[in-house]
Amino acid sequence: MSATSTTILNLPDQSTATLPKKNYINNEHGLLSWLLTGDHKRIAILYLISITFFFFIGGAFAGLIRLELLTPQPDLVASDTYNKFFTMHGIIMIFLFLVPSVPATLGNFLIPIMLGAKDLAFPKINLLSWYLYMAGGTFTLAALVLGGVDTGWTFTTPLSTHYLNTHVITAATAIFIAGFSSIFTGLNFIVTIHRMRAPGMTWFRMPLFVWSNYAASILMVLGTPVLAIAIVLVALERTFGIGVFDPTKGGDPLLFQHLFWFYSHPAVYIMILPGMGVISEVISTFSRKRVFGYTAVAFSSVAIALFGFFVWEHHMFIMGVSNYSALVFSLLTMLVAVPSAIKIFNWAFTLQQGSITFETPMLYAFGFMGLFTIGGLTGVFLGSLGMDIHLTETYFIVAHFHFVMVGGMLMAFLAGIHFWWPKMTGRMYPESLSKLAAVITFIGFNLTFLPQFILGYLGMPRRYHAYPPEYQVLNVLSTAGATVLGVGYLLPMLYLAWSLKYGAIAGNNPWQATGLEWQIQSPPLTENFIEIPIVDHEAYDYEWLEHKTKHEVTTVG
Amino acid sequence: MHISPVLWQFLVKWLNASALFPREASTIAPYADALYFFLLLMTVVGVILVGALLFGFSVMYRKEKHPVATQIEGSTLLEATWTIIPLGIFLVVFVWGALLYFRIYNPPTNAMNIYVVGKQWMWKAEHPGGQHEINALHVPIGKPVQLTMISQDVFHSFSIPDFRVKREVIPGRYTTVWFQATEPGTYHIFCTQYCGTNHSQMIGEVTALSPEDYQKWTQESTSGMSLAQNGERLFASMGCNSCHSGSAAARGPNLAGVYGSKLQLAGGSEVLVNDAYLRDAILNPSQHVTAGYAPIMPTYQGQISEEGLIDLVEYVKTLQTNYRVQQTLTTSQSDQAAPTTPGMVKP
Numbered sequence: 001m002s003a004t005s006t007t008i009l010n011l012p013d014q015s016t017a018t019l020p021k022k023n024y025i026n027n028e029h030g031l032l033s034w035l036l037t038g039d040h041k042r043i044a045i046l047y048l049i050s051i052t053f054f055f056f057i058g059g060a061f062a063g064l065i066r067l068e069l070l071t072p073q074p075d076l077v078a079s080d081t082y083n084k085f086f087t088m089h090g091i092i093m094i095f096l097f098l099v100p101s102v103p104a105t106l107g108n109f110l111i112p113i114m115l116g117a118k119d120l121a122f123p124k125i126n127l128l129s130w131y132l133y134m135a136g137g138t139f140t141l142a143a144l145v146l147g148g149v150d151t152g153w154t155f156t157t158p159l160s161t162h163y164l165n166t167h168v169i170t171a172a173t174a175i176f177i178a179g180f181s182s183i184f185t186g187l188n189f190i191v192t193i194h195r196m197r198a199p200g201m202t203w204f205r206m207p208l209f210v211w212s213n214y215a216a217s218i219l220m221v222l223g224t225p226v227l228a229i230a231i232v233l234v235a236l237e238r239t240f241g242i243g244v245f246d247p248t249k250g251g252d253p254l255l256f257q258h259l260f261w262f263y264s265h266p267a268v269y270i271m272i273l274p275g276m277g278v279i280s281e282v283i284s285t286f287s288r289k290r291v292f293g294y295t296a297v298a299f300s301s302v303a304i305a306l307f308g309f310f311v312w313e314h315h316m317f318i319m320g321v322s323n324y325s326a327l328v329f330s331l332l333t334m335l336v337a338v339p340s341a342i343k344i345f346n347w348a349f350t351l352q353q354g355s356i357t358f359e360t361p362m363l364y365a366f367g368f369m370g371l372f373t374i375g376g377l378t379g380v381f382l383g384s385l386g387m388d389i390h391l392t393e394t395y396f397i398v399a400h401f402h403f404v405m406v407g408g409m410l411m412a413f414l415a416g417i418h419f420w421w422p423k424m425t426g427r428m429y430p431e432s433l434s435k436l437a438a439v440i441t442f443i444g445f446n447l448t449f450l451p452q453f454i455l456g457y458l459g460m461p462r463r464y465h466a467y468p469p470e471y472q473v474l475n476v477l478s479t480a481g482a483t484v485l486g487v488g489y490l491l492p493m494l495y496l497a498w499s500l501k502y503g504a505i506a507g508n509n510p511w512q513a514t515g516l517e518w519q520i521q522s523p524p525l526t527e528n529f530i531e532i533p534i535v536d537h538e539a540y541d542y543e544w545l546e547h548k549t550k551h552e553v554t555t556v557g
Numbered sequence: 558m559h560i561s562p563v564l565w566q567f568l569v570k571w572l573n574a575s576a577l578f579p580r581e582a583s584t585i586a587p588y589a590d591a592l593y594f595f596l597l598l599m600t601v602v603g604v605i606l607v608g609a610l611l612f613g614f615s616v617m618y619r620k621e622k623h624p625v626a627t628q629i630e631g632s633t634l635l636e637a638t639w640t641i642i643p644l645g646i647f648l649v650v651f652v653w654g655a656l657l658y659f660r661i662y663n664p665p666t667n668a669m670n671i672y673v674v675g676k677q678w679m680w681k682a683e684h685p686g687g688q689h690e691i692n693a694l695h696v697p698i699g700k701p702v703q704l705t706m707i708s709q710d711v712f713h714s715f716s717i718p719d720f721r722v723k724r725e726v727i728p729g730r731y732t733t734v735w736f737q738a739t740e741p742g743t744y745h746i747f748c749t750q751y752c753g754t755n756h757s758q759m760i761g762e763v764t765a766l767s768p769e770d771y772q773k774w775t776q777e778s779t780s781g782m783s784l785a786q787n788g789e790r791l792f793a794s795m796g797c798n799s800c801h802s803g804s805a806a807a808r809g810p811n812l813a814g815v816y817g818s819k820l821q822l823a824g825g826s827e828v829l830v831n832d833a834y835l836r837d838a839i840l841n842p843s844q845h846v847t848a849g850y851a852p853i854m855p856t857y858q859g860q861i862s863e864e865g866l867i868d869l870v871e872y873v874k875t876l877q878t879n880y881r882v883q884q885t886l887t888t889s890q891s892d893q894a895a896p897t898t899p900g901m902v903k904p
């Protein structure tokens with residue numbers, strides 16, 4: 001085993017270096033050893049593979065949508081088919097990609113290690129979560145293969161309950177099951193973070209990645225059951241006509257909106273918070289600085305999580321809710337915007353007085369900050385009551401949430417995957433190719449989604465299969481951008497796969513980062529640590545790290 | 558907007574001419590655009606600020622120039638600054654947006670009313686004079702027009718981008734929106750709430766006409782029977798008049814003058830009689846028994862179309878009332894809009 005390298009990119013010489021003889025990957029052999037594993041790292045890899053698979057299916061639908069929108073006429077596919085495309089795109093991207101992405105892959109892999117634990121609190125439940133996720137995915141694919149669903153991912157009643165003959169219940173079942181996967185992951189994280197921290201790992205020594213996953217877990221555990229209830233009611237109403245949402249039976253069609261958004265608004269924070277955790281880690285590492293205002297960043301995650309439960313009605317401002325409740329929810333929405341603003345400035349000021357390098361994860365993190373700023377500020381347009389009237393349900397919404405979810409979350413996910421890839425696999429990816437991919441993604445992204453803000457202000461409604469011809473130019477730009485973006489997403493897929501075999505050996509700590517995960521071998525041993533570490537320093541303590549690397553030779557098995 | 562009117566006009570003209578901006582065709586539109594420009598400015602400044610910080614620090618503190626990082630804990634002063642300033646800006650946006658919202662959703666009391674029924678996949682407009690249109694809406698310029706809307710099946714949403722107004726159209730309840738067109742012309746009506754297969758074909762056109770042209774249009778396109786007259790016919794054919802005959806011995810309450818009054822219910826509660834109430838009383842009579850009467854009225858659920866209900870409501874409205882109450886159903890003014898007229902409350 002090579003000694004820890006001391007400068008950031010001074011990788012060990014590939015000819016002599018080898019992967020550690022014993023690690024979690026080669027510890028056991030055979031497919032069954034993976035499918036029955038209790039090791040959080042192996043489960044993370046299972047998730048990574050399956051989530052990537054669904055991401056590319058969801059992406060294929062995005063491509064089809066954009067291709068259809070190249071021309072104003074409905075010429076590529078019929079309306080029903082188009083509606084199924086955006087429904088599948090939405091369901092897959094939200095429930096099978098965004099919600100589990102960072103927590104289930106990176107969170108699963110890293111949280112126990114970051115806390116100095118040997119595994120999550122409930123390894124078997126962790127494996128069960130993955131099976132539930134796969135079952136949810138299978139039902140989604142079944143709905144697709146059987147003929148599709150065209151409810152939109154929002155399942156609006158009474159459209160979904162009385163007016164569609166497609167496979168609504170199959171898709172609802174998929175979401176119901178995937179929801180339980182997310183509840184169990186959240187529970188597992190919460191218990192692990194409370195109970196399994198190594199000696200000396202106090203709450204305020206935890207990496208911010210752990211904090212943000214903690215906040216997201218609270219949301220998963222408290223919010224997802226409400227979605228489950230809404231979905232069950234849809235299924236019951238569809239099968240037995242119980243009438244809770246049906247006005248002709250005395251039901252209230254707005255009730256579904258309340259239930260659905262009570263989950264789905266917090267859900268956007270389930271999606272984005274873990275990504276924010278990644279950004280904190282990456283920015284700190286590559287500027288070699290403690291995160292500016294660590295405590296504020298940690299608390300703002302929890303604040304976002306809690307306040308996130310009190311803004312759902314901002315999805316309903318035009319739905320005939322009372323003017324006064326709209327006022328209250330608009331005000332609360334403005335208040336939740338503040339912690340996000342705080343984080344952006346904290347990250348920017350982390351760079352100040354730093355010693356900055358620009359590796360691939362850092363490029364993605366910069367991309368995140370730019371795009372998330374735009375996504376966040378355009379959210380303020382929508383929180384502002386009078387403006388929301390004009391903008392909601394148009395392409396402005398589509399642009400806004402793609403900036404947050406795709407520009408923000410996906411950038412963070414890619415930053416995280418690149419950042420921890422050496423730890424997960426023991427190998428480096430090709431540096432210049434990965435930087436190129438980051439740049440392509442950024443350019444493609446902006447070209448795809450900036451025109452959609454303008455389309456939205458012009459009034460083009462979302463979920464439109466055909467549109468008036470005056471909107472064509474901007475749509476063509478957007479489709480061109482999507483093509484570039486597609487290339488940006490395919491590249492990492494290819495070179496990361498390539499690196500599994502041919503990548504340079506990474507060593508324990510290629511980035512010279514401070515987290516506990518970087519102080520053990522890459523890839524780690526099944527039990528993570530030979531001995532449970534005793535933590536005597538804060539997260540992001542680069543002086544401690546320097547001291548340590550100077551005075552000791554790493555001991556690994 | 559604290560921007561000189563001349564400059565503002567110029568800016569708007571220029572933007573209207575550019576394809577990046579929808580036409581400003583209602584009295585609301587300039588207000589919406591003013592807020593939009595403020596928000597745009599906020600975004601541009603915000604993005605430039607963050608970009609400049611990232612770029613500036615990256616240049617100043619890149620490793621080659623600054624090999625050793627200096628650790629900083631944080632700074633309460635800085636953090637307070639970037640908490641309070643965004644909070645302040647967001648609060649301004651909140652107040653501004655709220656004022657605009659109330660302007661868009663509170664109709665003036667002199668607005669003329671048109672009914673709109675949304676259904677998969679068309680918009681049906683019903684003018685009080687009996688003109689019916691599909692996927693079209695004719696309105697006069699310079700006069701506030703209020704739409705009272707309801708859906709016959711799923712959620713739809715009525716949007717006129719050039720007017721900057723939009724409102725969800727919901728099954729089982731009336732929602733309203735109002736506007737005052739400023740320029741003659743035709744403008745898109747979109748359905749913006751996903752409503753099934755032909756959602757994207759649920760497009761219509763508003764034609765804003767000068768008052769004279771509008772007058773001409775109403776005369777030319779009348780069906781010969783106003784909504785209220787239609788309602789009267791229905792009132793007889795559905796058998797409503799057998800109980801609501803207006804005589805003292807009738808088994809149902811007299812409906813004359815009931816619209817806009819506060820009605821005493823059997824349970825002791827009072828309700829305001831508006832469109833929504835009347836519709837509901839026809840469909841779910843057992844839930845709204847007028848004090849002093851037996852709960853014998855049958856339900857008309859499933860027997861009358863939304864248009865029929867609108868006609869009936871229009872008819873009841875016209876029954877011997879000496880004042881017309883404008884639709885303010887979901888607005889904050891609805892309580893004031895309907896003063897209780899003495900003698901109107903049934904025993």
Ligand code: HEM
Pocket residue numbers: 059062063065066086087089090091093094097098152153154398402405406410448462463464465482485486
């Ligand atoms: C190349 C990348 C992408 C393109 C070009 C794209 C394009 C689109 C378009 C055009 C729509 C609007 C459909 C409509 O309203 O008619 C849409 C909706 C949506 N997209 Fe994407 N998208 C991309 C990537 C993603 C990703 C990566 C995610 C999530 C991780 C995502 C999540 C969603 C969601 C949740 C919706 C809403 C679906 C609905 O309206 O039901 N998209 N996308």
Ligand SMILES: [Cu+2]
Pocket residue numbers: 712713714748749750751752756759
């Ligand atoms: Cu519609």
